Amino acid sequence: MQAAHIGGMPVHNAPVQLIEYNAEWPTLFIREAERVRATLGARVLMLEHVGSTSVPGLAAKPIIDMILAVADSADEPAYVPAMESAGYVLRIREPEWHQHRLFKGPDTTINLHVYSFGCPEIDKMLMFRDWLRANDADRELYERTKRELAKQTWKYVQNYADAKTSVVEEIVARARAARGCARSR
Numbered sequence: 758m759q760a761a762h763i764g765g766m767p768v769h770n771a772p773v774q775l776i777e778y779n780a781e782w783p784t785l786f787i788r789e790a791e792r793v794r795a796t797l798g799a800r801v802l803m804l805e806h807v808g809s810t811s812v813p814g815l816a817a818k819p820i821i822d823m824i825l826a827v828a829d830s831a832d833e834p835a836y837v838p839a840m841e842s843a844g845y846v847l848r849i850r851e852p853e854w855h856q857h858r859l860f861k862g863p864d865t866t867i868n869l870h871v872y873s874f875g876c877p878e879i880d881k882m883l884m885f886r887d888w889l890r891a892n893d894a895d896r897e898l899y900e901r902t903k904r905e906l907a908k909q910t911w912k913y914v915q916n917y918a919d920a921k922t923s924v925v926e927e928i929v930a931r932a933r934a935a936r937g938c939a940r941s942r
Contacts, residue, residue, distance in 0.1 A: 761851045766913055773907040773917045775816045782810040785821050785865050793825060793869070796843040800836055802826045802874040807882045809903070812889045816900055818914075821867045824882060826874040831856040836871070845869065881929060888932035895928045 786806040794801050808822025809815045827836050837847055837858075844863025851857040855878045858871040872879050889896045902924045911917045 761849050763848055763850060766915070769911050769914050772910055773818060773914060775903060775907050776819055777816055778812075778814050779810075779819065782806075782817075782819075782821060785867075786811070786823065789821060789823060789862060789865055789867055789869075792843065793823075793840075796839050796845075797825075797827070797836055800827055800839075802828065803879070805879075805883060805886075807870075807886050808868070811886050812896060815889065815896055816903065819866060821862075821865060823867060823869045824879055825869055825871045826876070826879060827871060828874060829856075830858055830871045830873045830876075833858070884932045884936065885925065885929055888928060888935070892931075895931065899924060899928060 783806065790804050790806075793804060803824070803826035805811075805824045806821065807824050808820070809817030810819070810821050829835065831852060833847075840860055841847065845860040846863075847858060848861050849857065849859035855872055855876050857878070860869040860871065861867065862869065870882075889899060899921075902921060906917055906920050909917075909920075
């Protein structure tokens with residue numbers, strides 16, 4: 758975990774602050790999406806709002822999560838210099854995990870996740886988002902889980918995210934099963 762963080766992983770040593778859903782979050786996403794598209798142009802193959810701030814009614818950390826798909830996320834010279842010139846800061850490089858990269862924004866609190874177009878993690882994140890948007894019971898389960906975990910003191914925020922994994926996987930499994938049933942009709 759530490760090795761992937763450029764400049765070191767920030768120590769949190771506190772509970773995680775969740776806030777009620779904010780109707781401004783989609784607007785913040787749109788603004789950032791426009792900036793990324795203006796910066797990268799045709800290199801943007803897909804750009805989506807994901808994570809809890811993309812699910813109306815769901816409490817979240819006030820960080821806009823975004824997925825950017827480029828032709829090859831491992832080819833940093835193709836997009837990183839342009840992003841850095843626009844004020845984005847590359848904070849995470851995970852070549853062993855889907856060639857994932859993560860940028861922080863110049864003035865909006867974002868996590869801009871970069872993957873290669875067609876990466877299976879993109880599909881998983883979009884399926885999770887769409888399922889939570891449509892499924893009240895799983896959205897409530899996820900929020901309850903987040904609220905319980907958020908009360909604990911976490912050395913790193915990533916530890917909090919990792920603690921949610923079993924519930925996320927459970928919800929993703931239900932979403933996949935429902936998708937499979939819908940396709941077989």
